[in-house]
Amino acid sequence: MELTAIKGFKDILPDEVGHWQRLESIARSLLGSYGFQEIKTPVMEYMELFSRGIGQETDIVSKEMYTLHDSRGRGMTLRPEATASVVRAYVQHRLDQKGPIQKLFSIGPMFRHERPQKGRFRQFHQINAEMFGDAGPKSDADIIVMAVHLFEMIGISDLTLNLNSLGCPECRPRFREELSCYLKDLSGSLCPDCQRRAVTNPLRVFDCKVESCGNAVINAPSVVEFLCGACVDHFESLKEYLGDAGVEFTLNHRLVRGLDYYNRTTFEIQTNRLGAQNAVAGGGRYDGLVRLLSGPDQPAIGFAVGMERVIALLEEGGRSETKTPGLFIAGMGDEAERLCFKWAAELRRSGIWVEMDYAQRGLKSQMKKAGRIGARKVLIIGGDELARGKALLKDMDAKEQHEIEINNIIEILKKVLNKND
């Protein structure tokens, strides 16, 4: 095979597109009920947006971005995530002036140059929600409840909500320093990766799956011990709101997220059914990002849902329902076929799904085709019927057929076919 899709880029074929449509439609309607409005931003942005927004040191920016250069040599990057773009649009169009709270969502493809594996692709799709303008715990809770609600609506259970607080610029540096010291003492028992992390980003050691590192970190200082009073209050209050909403969560002090901009609340919705990629949604608070991107000092919180991962879970439950044509028209003979073609066009104008054969074939083969594609009714007309001013309408399930008048056939068919839908 010489012409294939790019590695890590996938076709979504007709058989699976039903799940995508359902997911998007549920998301649009549910997020709408929480007051979120859709925003569509370009898939490409100037490179600096991501290097500033996501963090120069992150894996995403340092080695996973698809960047090309315009004629003047300016870097343009296929977005690796949506938040930076949405923040940019929020700042550029001064959306903060439209009202104190802005709730935005977007759906679309993201691009990261990673090695593909189960649940991980180079082009993948996210549903992304962001709320700007509120710093309090109620907005955290609202966002998280909405995320959980979304999965309920989609019909996916046995997910767990992991929750953590990373602290704020007041308290995180103290924790980071303490942790770094702690890790320095036992760097001998850490894997090579973690020895590096201990210096560059000590929080990430919590994420390591190597057993010895996990053990080394068991008695490490925990973020929560270092949270400042304001962060503790925020976190406690969030937990109360979640309790009120009946949302169960697991405290996970090791939940450290990869993007630099998070502060305070972080959360992840996880499954154990997807191999190594266990997060189906993840997000958190990023109060400093808007200002970092030259905007007003507005707090924000958001999350992203990995659509491929959600759909992988849906596919375990089987294929989505496929729709079937309402009517198949089987005509025999030139005159009848021309009439049929005309009728098909008229019926389709009123929204009825009509199929017919494109070659001039016998009735048997047309019936076969009608049966295979699942047509619920078949209109049969040939020379005999034409001469008598009648046509045959067959119900495929009931295996019954009766004659109808050609005179006002369109009206009759519309009436019969709309009744079924």
Add this chain to the structure above:
RNA sequence: GUGAGUGUAGCUCAGUUGGCAGAGCACUGGGUUGUGGCCCCAGUGGUCGUGGGUUCAAGUCCCAUCACUCACCCCA
């Protein structure tokens, strides 16, 4: 970037100690003139991922290479 596994028909896969490339599903046609699903018969469809090597002979053995998959890493 690192490691492991897998590449045979559109799909799922057989293929013996090297000896004429197969099955099921799908698709097309037929099983008396114009009635589908089930059944029966037939047909279409393959550079056995690619390139070398060993051999009288390679889908099968050896080397290389590419692709895919999974895992590390990272994340949705």
